[in-house]
Amino acid sequence: MSDGIYSATSGAISQQRSLEVVANNLANATATGFRGDRVAFREALAGANGQNAPATNLRFVAVSRVKTDDSQGGLKQTANPLDVALEGEGYFAVSTPRGERYTRAGAFVMDADGVIRTRDGYAVVGDSGPNGISIPSGTASVEISPDGTVSADGSPLDRFKIVAFTDPNSLIKEGDLLFQAPPGLASNTPVNTEVAQGFIETANVNAVSGLNELITANRSFEAFQRVIRTYGQIDERTAKELGSES
Secondary structure (H helix, E strand, C coil): CCCHHHHHHHHHHHHHHHHHHHHHHHHCCCCCCCCCEEEEEEEEECCCCCCCCCCCCCEEEEEEEEEECCCCCCEEECCCCCEEEEECCCEEEEEECCEEEEECCCECEECCCCEEECCCCCEECECCECCCCECCCCCCCEEECCCCEEEECCEEEEEECEEEECCHHHCEEECCCEEECCCCCCEECCCCCEEEECEEECCCCCHHHHHHHHHHHHHHHHHHHHHHHHHHHHHHHHHHHHHHHC
């Protein structure tokens, strides 16, 4: 079998992973607070020992890592008092059955008990603890100040717990809108971040650019498939010729 088929297969597998990532970005292009992923590739030499490997060594391509883009998404005004967006770094802390998680999706709702929750039902954590921020029954208006303080009819109740990380690239994506902090990752309270009430942060994914990326990745994947088929046909023809000679 031709060695080149292995190199082409590695390229096809890498492009397939790229297709999955780009397709997921596009699927969430309208999701509040979604942060897209970017694929980084690397090249490897088969059987390479150190950096002085011969140039004739078989080359492979692989996905080095899938990195989340932590750039700010645009703000969209909704006038809903429980819609909040972060202007700057950091994440809202939410309480889940698996522990504290972090999100930029600030399209919050209030349950029957007055607790502020995410659309997935997780309580939004306040400085007072993980049980969430409760709005008293009969409250006429909810105000949220730029520092994240939640007030009911002018009376302060609690403040959203907003967390920033020294290395946000180390956060582990959990689903599409939640992040988990690995043990030991340093965190702090962001200084210059402001909370905008009546706004949501849109996904930091450009649908047009994403569509172009999807087309490019798909064409690359198809090209690698053609190369693999060509190598297969060459091997098949070679085997027949050798068989006829014998």
